[in-house]
Amino acid sequence: MSKPAFQDMALRVALDRDVARTSDGYDKRAQEYASRLTGTRLDKTQVRGLESLACTTDKVSDITDWLKLRVGRDSGRDRWAKDGVGRDLLSEFDGLRNDAQKIVAALSKTYSLDTDQERQVHLRLCREFLKHLAAHFEYLQAEHRR
């Protein structure tokens, strides 16, 4: 294996490890959001819809635009706008950028990174957060129904 190819693979492994480690730290916060969302009229298709969008898009702004639209359209304030849960979630996504910055700053000491790396890590962290959120939401909803 050539040196650049080895470096590239080592970077991928390091990125996966750091993203996974950071993701584990999101579990509790995501559970809190899931608990707040179970108090709304949202059902799992809407929460899964946001998670699916995050998994398929290549832009963080697509995720936040989607959520902003849902908050804006929720004039009954009983879904994404209830008790400011959608706004808080938007702030949460924004805050994940700091985690992305930390990951990229640490890796840049060892590897040569793409200028777009921080944004891509931010997107991965949003996906991770939403994965936890959607799983907790479905679990809590099922618990509530019992």
Add this chain to the structure above:
Amino acid sequence: MNDLEYRLMRKQQIAAWSDRWQSDAARFADSHRDLLPRRITNAQLYGLGNVVRNARRYADIEKFVKRQAEKAGRAGRLDVQGYWSDLEAALGKLRGEAQVLLKNIPLPVEADSKQALDALHRELAGLYVQHLIAHSLYWTPDEGEHKRRER
């Protein structure tokens, strides 16, 4: 650079651009928030979204925005006219952004550079408008829907 490499690179550059420019579009919405949602209605914003999504050339978007400004001007709604004129300027300056992006993404040899520039300008305008609509509606809940629910 082969076609697949070109497409991938283009997609990534546009995604990065879109994330970078979201805050600019949000600032535009914030600076005109006093007009939302009564002077500039949600229906008008959705209309703009439809035009931008379906436009084949950037000129179609420009024509729509100009017409909105002219209509408002004829009705003596100068604040609304100002909104559309500001939007025309904001979207127009994205041509420069498209030019910068095209410099970073070398076109395949057979591509028409003029057409590529127009297509990219249209795409950037679409993303800017997507951010603008989302941020505008975020701060101004849909009144029509609220009324429907009250009935």
